[in-house]
Amino acid sequence: MKVTSFNINNYKSIGSKDNFLSVDPKVTALIGKNESGKSNILEAIGKLSFNRPLSPNYLSNKNRGASGEVSIIVHLEYYQSELNQFEVSQANTSLSFIDNTTIKIEGGLSELVKDDELLMEAINDVLELNIRSVWGNESKRIKSVQDYMNGLKVITSHVYINHSAKLGHLKSWITNAYKSKEDLIDKIEIIDNCLAKHYSLLPSMYYREQYPQLEASYKYDDIKDIFKDTNHIFYRFLIAAGITEHEIVDAFEDPIDGNRKTVRNRIVRKIKNNIEAEFNEFYNQEKIEFQIEFESRVFKIYILTDDKAMNLSERSNGLRWYISIFVDVLSREHKNSSLVYLLDEPGVYLHVNAQKQLLELFSRLAERENQVIYTTHSPYMIDSKDITNVRAIEKVEEGDTKIFKSAYNQNLSNDSKMETLSPLVQAIGADLKFNIGPSSKNNLITEGITDYMYMNAMINYLGIDSAPNIIPSAGVSNINRIVSILFGWGCEFKILLDYDKAGYKEYDVLVNKLDETLEDKILFVCCNEEVVKEKMVSNPQTIESLISEDDSKQLSTPYDGSSSSKKLAAKEFHDKVVNKEIELMDETVYNFKTLFEALNIQDYNLTTVRN
Known part of the structure; x- marks a missing residue:
């Protein structure tokens, strides 16, 4: 199974708000300034084991300002290979660690255990036995047997902690006077083997x-x-x-x-x-x-x-x-089992090229149904081809760590937005020139992270090798700041704007207030020069307008015009396209090829792909 997210409650600098860490299916990067709480996040996750509850030492690491206790909820889902192996209607699973005695299960794994007829039949047979006639009258042993039996009664809603050890004790404690001893041992071994098979789906933490x-x-x-x-x-x-x-x-x-x-x-x-x-x-x-x-x-x-x-x-x-x-x-x-690798500043001793190669190692690990979560300050440890896996971590004035779902969240502090070109750069604590620099000859500035995700997905889909370096702005109104820096560095660039009021407002700032020569560098999503020259937005178009209706229906959360669905739809589109989970309609492909041709990314014979 793969982890989709963690809810970390009241652990060290992490409080009861903004404590949700969304995890990429493959590699997730955590970026933030020193003392922002990145290491605390890794520690909270890394000390988990799905075969034992939280330890007293773990629970003692309580956030001093929190009113609630330490707890953590892990959300998981099956890999496709596991879905092919097991017939389950509920793929999502959650495990709740709330104290030092139990781990609660809900969802897919619970259903899988419940639907295991061989397991449930063996458990029912064991529970029907008279404890004293099978395991004797010694009081301490009877109490332990009763505790083990209580665990079996809630097997579908709770992890059976240390199941092999407990079931091994049950086998060794059976009295020789019990006539069906061998048959009972077989049933206990069935329980042990079935649980081992199901629990092996849960990942292990490497920390x-x-x-x-x-x-x-x-x-x-x-x-x-x-x-x-x-x-x-x-x-x-x-x-x-x-x-x-x-x-x-x-x-x-x-x-x-x-x-x-x-x-x-x-x-x-x-x-x-x-x-x-x-x-x-x-x-x-x-x-x-x-x-x-x-x-x-x-x-x-x-x-x-x-x-x-x-x-x-x-x-x-x-x-x-x-x-x-x-x-x-x-x-x-x-x-x-699959592994979740948790690495704190893994590239700190490595030179630039070695850091980049470490990213290749992470990708290699993720291909084998593992996941990697790492922290970094280095711009070289961020995959410039896919920054959708970056999570920004920030410590607020009250001292609590705040986890953002992306590095381009508008709720990051104003200082982050004003002092740097984007929240990503501020979170890394680095200078954008390390990523794009004066030597870069092909840069494309987009309005935001969703434009980046759609463009990157289609560049991947079309197999374009000479793709530009896409720089997502933290909102359309910040594009002029990025342009000013690129001018100073002597970089070549183009600007992609939505064909709407906000896009035209920034167009006016760029051309009329910054530099009139920028007009030749600006392209609107609609790619229609005659419409653009009218400067009248009668039919607004955004990057989402390039996606056909049929392709939009392939998303579980299609874009409906709301801000809440905008990033979800873009991320799902990006992941499904990059992972080759959907085949796009010709209309979508044609629209993006037209846009790419206008941006001089690559030439196409458009008539061959038009519906």
Whole structure:
């Protein structure tokens, strides 16, 4: 299952308002100034487990100014592969963590458990038993059995916490005097197996408060203890490579010299095949090779670049960090359930190109039914081709963290809007020139984020390689500010305006107050020069006007002219088009191709696609 959102209540700086985090199906970026509360959000999410309730320590992290208690609600939905596997009418699921004893379930997963006839029949058979005749008369045991039975009674509305341990106890506690002991054990194992299958649909959280770096060498005596710590970075390195504890023992302790050499060669091959090959696929700053040496009773790691071998500790912190997080993340993919990777400032030690490659790693992880949520201050850690996955985090005067559904929310502070070109730039704390800069020769300014989403979706749909750098303004009235900066930097750009009163008002500001030469850079959505010259908006047109009625009907939340549906429709259109979930009508394709031709994005033979 994939997470769609979190409701985080009263955890540290997060209060009971503006505490809803919408999560992208693949990668979500959290941006905001230092001390805005980004790390608190990751911590609140990362310390969750769907197999245990909130701990007392978790609940003690209460927002000092809040009247309510700490709680969190997680909203999920099935992946398409899971929908194909299970026949369920309710796809959405919510899990509520409200105390240190229970996790409530509603929706799809609850229905899936309820509709499992084999599971429910086994539970009913167990619940019908006389507890004392099966498990004896010892008072403490009877109380535990009763508690376990109460959990089974509400199995469709509550997670059965630590089900394997509890059901294992039930099996071991059955008295030998009970005649149908083996039959009961079978029923308990059915319950255990069915719950394990259903609960495996829930994702696991990958969260590190710190990023330990892989060391250059490890003593064998220390490695034996490391195998007891499944979170140790060297243990994750071995798991990622597929190296077993038995192989490490044989590599150092096998009394036959030839056997030791054989297993050592096997370990080296596994590292090259399972780590080195995949690492070089994404880290193309330089090609590296891992060289492993077994010197005395020490496991040593060397990095070979251009035939020059260096001890891992001699390489840059950036490369060591990248290798460490790469193997840590790679090792988690050996789990059966999907993962939500929570990464706090993951690119802080990396140079610009390496940061961009980290985004490629995130995309790769998301392709395997995982999700990534990360925080950043770096403009290089924002995917300029798709900024719809960015969430802005801001701390208000009262000290509470405020979570916005996008980086282009009009409710961000006025200082954010006035001091920078857009809320996105202010939230990053960076300068827009890092993203578009004077060297950029092809920029397109749109009125807002919805225009960006439609344009980006159609550029993706048509497979346009020479697409412009789209800069969404925080509202049409802010376009002139962006234009002023681009003029100063010597950037080439065009401006796309809606054919409505607000669009013409900004047109007048741009042409009559800023620079009359801008007239040649402005295009209205309708692309009709004769209509535009009349400067009379008799039939207003926006970017949504380019979407055919049939395509609009394919959206669960079509644009109906209201502000509430505007962004929802744009986001759904964008996601469905990019993920190839809908086939667009020729009318929509023709309208956008006409617009793109007018913007000189790409030439088309329009007559071949017209209805």
